[in-house]
Amino acid sequence: MKESSKHNENILEVRDLKTYFNVGEGKVVKAVEGVNFSLKRSKILGIIGESGSGKSVTSRSIMRIVDQPGYIAGGEIIFEGQNLLEIPEREMEKIRGQKISLIFQNPTTSFNPFMTMEQHLKEVYLTHKKGATKSEARKRALEVLEMVGIHNGAEILKKYPCEFSAGFRQRVFIAMSMILEPDLLIADEPTTSLGITLQAEIMEALCEAQRKTGISIIIITHDFGVVSQFSDSLFVMYAGKCVESSPKKDLLLKPKHPYTIGLIRSVPLLEERKSKRLKSIPGFPPNMAEEQIGCSFSPRCEFAREKCFKDTPELKKVGEEHFCACHYPVDYNVEDDTKLEG
């Protein structure tokens, strides 16, 4: 564990982040529209939301690698006390990979089929660590493989990417992302293309790495089951905004936002659920190229009242470290699946 590890210290604070895409004809897609969240050092934060809610754009914004025609329109990204949106690109390059590592959705494309795993891992190390020797690079490669639970590292290093399953490659990729000892790892849907067993395996690899190194992790997914098991705190995104955030237990047992409740009710994994309780949220997320009036979730919300269609709700404190952007937060009891308006 690194010396700088202190309880309650935020390694990352994202404040009012806005990332827009100019898509032509004067249209602007507000993919991320005023997102706020923080991550404590050595903790795991799960970001959940449906496809298109702005999860990847948020993670790419943190790395300052938003695709054209996108741009960061406002906000602050405070990483280890420094606003990443204010530093020169030259400094940002050093932060990428060395301080913050991003794991993408599909790691297969991240490996060169003609290079062994040893070449891959060593290359990352030697490119960034000036003056390091090949034997140091190999030692570090074996260390990071061990961190993600790969104990026969020497054997693995000799092989080529095609000799492994997708799940195993992802595990090696996680190891590779940690070779430069980053303080923060962002895993954007690291398990999307994998089956349930492999998903659990990858998540365990991440947790193992977290326990061994004290690294802080953001896990992004649209699968509530995945994050609810492994995260310390959760952050729910809908249509480019944060609708609810809190420590995991509060969010799972006392969700306040109708969207979060809808997500929880649609997950079979959380506990033993009777199938009759499983219910997907009707309707679709809004078209992000259109102006949002009122709460973006109101057209799909069974509790929506007049105000919800007119005024945008702000993120408000509804409990200790529990925030919710809803005009009429709901009191919902997960245990007996009853809902009472609050």
Ligand SMILES: Nc1ncnc2c1ncn2[C@@H]1O[C@H](COP(=O)(O)OP(=O)(O)OP(=O)(O)O)[C@@H](O)[C@H]1O
């Ligand atoms: N290159 C782009 N050009 C225009 N709009 C974009 C571009 N990339 C993303 N967007 C917009 O940003 C929105 C959010 O995209 P993002 O990739 O962050 O969603 P996501 O939550 O990661 O979804 P998924 O679960 O499918 O990965 C999209 O709905 C889209 O409208």
Ligand SMILES: [Mg+2]
């Ligand atoms: Mg995505």
